[in-house]
Amino acid sequence: MGAVGWWQLVRFLHVTGAVLWVGGQLALSLVVLPLARRLLAEEERDRLAADVGRRFGILTGALFLPMQLGTGWALGWHRGATWASLSEPGYGRTLAAKLGLFAVVMLLAAAHGWAHAKCRPDLARTLAVASLVGSLGIVLLATALPAT
Secondary structure: OOOOOHHHHHHHHHHHHHHHHHHHHHHHHHHHHHHHHHHOOHHHHHHHHHHHHHHHHHHHHHHHHHHHHHHHHHHHHHHOOOOHHHHOOOHHHHHHHHHHHHHHHHHHHHHHHHHHHOOOHHHHHHHHHHHHHHHHHHHHHHHHOOOO
């Protein structure tokens, strides 16, 4: 087994960012919020959810998003992806679908934050679920892309 090269490190950072983003969404949705609903009074639960959501949003904007955009761009460049190649069968179309779904998920996540801030809990929950499902779709598409 040889030494880890530059592109393996870039790919590792890209995958790690995805794991933290999707894993964070899953942990919040499947562990933290159900326990908060069961164990905390409504006011405490709402404050916890708002504080956790705000912190996750800050980490997303400051860490996850820049890391995903930077490493994703670098991996695409290394693979030779161009705007024109995104319409080609195979790698290009799969990458285009992943990028499109990523853009939709980021919009859904932003809309979730807006709905939560505007005290629209049903809409916020729907947008959170849609964002999570979209994130899982991104991971599925990513598994179809060959390693660079």
